[in-house]
Amino acid sequence: MKLVELNESDTKGLVDLSASVGWDYDEAEVATLLSSSHKIFGHKNGDGQLVSSAAVIHYDHKLASIGMVIVHSNYRGHGLGKEVMQKCIEYACDRSIFLIATADGQPLYDKLGFTVVDSVHKYLCDKYAPPKLAKISEISIEAYKEKQLEDVIELDGVAFGEKRSIFLRNRIQQSHQCLVVKDENSKIIGFGLSILGTVNLTLGPVIAPDTRIAELIIDRLACDHKGKLRVDVPSGHENLMAFLEQSGFVKVNNPPVMAIHTSEMPPRNHTLFTIASQAYG
Template identity: 25%
Template sequence: MPRTIRTLTASEVETLVDWAAGEGWNPGIGDAAAFRTADPDCFIGAFVDGEMVAGISAVAYGTGFGFIGLYICRPDRRGEGHGKAVWDAGMARLGDRIIGLDGVAEQRANYQRMGFVPVYETVRYSGRPAGLPGGSDIRPVMAGDMAGILAYDRKRFPAPREAFLREWLRQPRIALLCGGSAGIAGYGVARRCRGGFKGGP
């Protein structure tokens, strides 16, 4: 059974996102479109007999940074080398860039064997927000804020990502920023997911 590795179509990306939901990752609705806007060929799949058996996203942000995500092998095809094959394709695609990833705890040892080191922990909280405090400088992002957001983000993210952010900040996502006369002090996005919303950059 020969294996084929190739870029995924939009419908195949949705299948990969469905797999992520099946793993309990609660992907954001429309997230894949933002990543494809940033890097149209970032989603890669392994296929056997025309069926996708594994997938990964390998998003290139310019020439210096990339990010790995959605690394999943179909449960009934695990242990056959398909996950490793798609991993290798994603890593090859990103070349000599600095590469980041959000790793699940169960795979931490594998990521470390592949040369990655933990640099931060992600903690997931869930609940109902109490609302914004009165008198805060938090307000919705407007079209005129984009240049300031791009400048703010560039100081905090390892590569420019204008195309991604222009898509990421669009409705129906809820994009807010904090800042007054001194400029932008932060921004965030709440986006609908399969279950509830996620907040983040």
């Protein structure tokens, strides 16, 4: 098996590899992963078939995420997962690295030196049925405009614990819908994205000053969608999780957040109510 850095020509191979394990990465999602400051590594067999992958995403300063860690079922047990993960760690050696672990992947991450620092709550919904939400007269929720990018990046930076300029620019371009929340002085105090995949409309990131506003953003992103929905909620947002469960969402998993080169989560201000995805955190 040859370990290589992947590029746009490998998009179909990455989509096929994702589908082989039941994940729903599509071409748009792969394009965001392949954008600047992100690298994807993987193994190819003698026929050129892609049989493993792992993406490492550099953010603006000292954080990185690892996602899309896949080994084709026919090629497991040969150390490919370990080798591709080591390549990602080597690429991000000067950064604190975070990932959200699957049950299958966690033993490998333990061996590589990752430790559990937090968890997220994965929710799925077949039919959205929200409770009646009271309006908040002091705010407005509007469609995002390109001139608001820097404000969104600043809000996301303090919520996530690191600026993610390139990622957010590309993610907004990929989004199905992007909303901003303004206060009575027209200052942007929150935002939310939805990403339409092959299976789910994923709602995130959602950043808001409080749970009530987060609920209103989620409702606006979800209300006109007729298909399946997904949200991934960081720990510490029990009130939002109660709202989701009242609205037709079911918690299906509670995977750990793991880290290397650090023993704790980055400093956050508790305004990150849903994450972008398990690949990005």
